[in-house]
Amino acid sequence: MTTLHFTKGHGTGNDFVLFADPDGQIDLTPDQIAAIADRHFGVGGDGVIRAVKSRNLADGADALAEDDGAEWFMDYYNADGSIAEMCGNGIRVFARFLFDNGLAELAPGDTMAIGTRAGVRDLQRNHTGFQVDLGRWQLDGGEPLVRAKNLPVARPGLGISVGNPHVVVALASDDELQSADLTYIPVLDPPAPNGANVEFVVPSDPLVKDGVGQIRMRVHERGVGETLSCGTGAAAAALATRHWAGSGAPNQWKVEVPGGTVGVRMFPTEDGEHVSLSGPAELVYEGTLTI
Structure with a gap:
């Protein structure tokens, strides 16, 4: 038997169970991870995150090859025990966990590299909490039809990757957004080969205020169910809305989710356009x- 010291944290209601295993000695099974994340019989959370030194994990070798400063690896698992490539809210909470436990330091203005299965991600402190560069994004996954319970007609979605797969669906009103029953898994036609997070989005009125785009979103996360927030999903939703809005749409967005509000920003780099996510991170x- 293993005694596990854990911390519960969240980013805009997207909650996680975190534990430190720097040497990579605690190898939990998918069933054990699912038991920890169970909201009735375990601690409860949308995901489980292990903080492990990149050098002590096979997946960490790729992170160190990309950036030898990526000392820590975010070993992330969905609530059902399945592996996930990336989590935008999770990585901010992961950073808070490292700093508050004295495992890492980050002075204002400095950048910290964190290894993930989607590659190395750079993170900074900001006035809302933390900002993470999610890297290059791309249109990926086509335009599948999406069926959701209580939405009478299938809607076209837009496939977007920000290191993990998303399909974003535009809805016409807040009533439609609230009526969707996301306790059921939305059905994609054609299906995504590895599954996908599905975001349902309604634009605010006005869409742009003081140069900042504004949308509201709900999400069904792959391997979890509906969550109060999804960081990479917020980025995908903002990217999709900008794509639909066309030229002249802003590169800065405010995304309202059931658990709060996060910020999304698109910006050019040498290797293409990147997207960043900012928002709070709390340990409970x-x-x-x-x-």
């Missing part, structure tokens, strides 16, 4: 588990 409590 600590405890121990016997696994």
Whole structure:
């Protein structure tokens, strides 16, 4: 049996169970991860995150090859125990966990490199909490039809990758957004080969205020279900809305999710356009588990 010291944290209601395993000695099974994330019989969370030194994890070798400053690797798992490539809210909470536990330091204006299965991600502190560069994005996944319970007609979606797969669907009103029953998995036609997070979006009125785009979003996360927030999903939703809005649409967005508000910004780099996510990251409590 293993005694696990854990911390519970969240980013705009997207909640995680985090634990430190710098040497990579704690190897939990998918069933154990799902048991920890269970909201009735476990701690409860949308995901489980292990903080491990990149040098002590096979996936960390790729991160170190990309950036030898990526000392820490965010070993992220969905609530059902499946592996996920990236989590925008999770990486901010992961950073808060490292700093508050004295495992890493980040002075204002400095950048920290963090290894993930989607590649190395750079993170900075800002006035809202933390900002993370999610890297290059791309249109990926086509335009599948999306069926969701309580939405009577299938809607076209737009496939977008920000290191993990998303399909974004535009809805006409807040009533439609609220009526969708996301306790059921939305059906994609054709299906995504590895599944996808599905975001349902309604533009605010006006869409742009003081040069900032504004949208509201709900999401069904692959391997989890509906969550109060999804960081990479917010980025995908803002990117899709800008794509639909056409030339002249802003590169800075405010995305309202059930758990709060996050910021999204698109900006040019040498290797193409990147997208960043900013928002709060909170640690709620600590405890121990016997696994």
